[in-house]
Amino acid sequence: MNFIKEIELEKSVISLFDNRIVKIRFKDGVDFVLEDAVIANQTMYDLAEGKSYLSLVDSINVRGQISKAAMEHFAKDSLTKGVRVAEAIVVDSLHNRILANFYLKFTKSHNPVKVFSDMDKAIDWLLEKYQKNG
Template sequence: MQAKNYQKERIELASCTIYWSYNSAILEQVIHEHYTVQIEDAKEIDQTIARMAVARGQAVYHLADIRQIKGGTVEARRKFSADFPSCVRAVALLVSGAVSRLLGNFLIQLSHADIPIQLFVDREEAIDWLLEQKSKQQ
C-alpha cells in the first residue's frame, strides 16, 4: 500500500473512496461500481478507517455504501464480519439490489462486533441514524 496522508478529508483506494462528511461526524465509504472486494482490500479499508480516525483523534460513525458492489471473496466477508476497527462506534450499511442486500445481511448476521449495525436503502435515513447513535454515545 502506498503511503497516504490520513489527515486528508478524502482517500481513494483501489476498492473504494473513504471521506469525512457531515462536519466530520461520519466517515463515509463508497465501494467502486462493480468491484469485488478481496481480502487485501478489506485489510486496507480497515487500516485506512483506523488511521483516519487516529489522525482526527475521534471515533468513527461509519456509513458504508455498498450499493454498487459486485461482491466480496469469502475471506473479505469473513474479515468484515469478524470485527471492525476499535475506533468504529456504529455502522450503517447502505444497500440497494440483491447483491448488496445479501452481503449486508451476511455481515450483520455474522458480526461479532459489540456495536450497532443496521441496513438502509435511504442514505438520509442512514445518516440520521448514525448521528442519533453518536448523540446517544456522547
C-alpha cells in the same frame, strides 16, 4: 454534513465528514477480498485519527462481491474495536441487500450495524448512535 477529506484506494473511496462519519464507497464491479478490507479499515481509522467514528457503507449503484474473510475483518478488526461506534450499510438492490444481511447475521460485528435503503435515514441513525455513545 460537510466533506473534509477523501482517499481513493484501488477498490474503494473513503471520505471523512465533519460529523465523525467515515464513508466507504466500493467501486463498481470489484471483488473485495481480505487484503482490501485490511487497507480500507486502516484508512478509515487513520482518517478518523484513531478517534471514535461512524461508518457509512455506500453500496448504491454498485455491483460486486465481498469475500467472507473481508466481511469478518470489517466486523471484528481489533483496530476499530472501541472507535467505530456504529455502522450503517446503504443498499439499493437485492444483490447488495443479501450481502449486507449476510454480514449482519453471520459476522457478529463488535458494534451496532443496520441496513438501510435510504441514505438520509442511515445518517440519522448513525448520528443518533453517536449521541447515545457520548
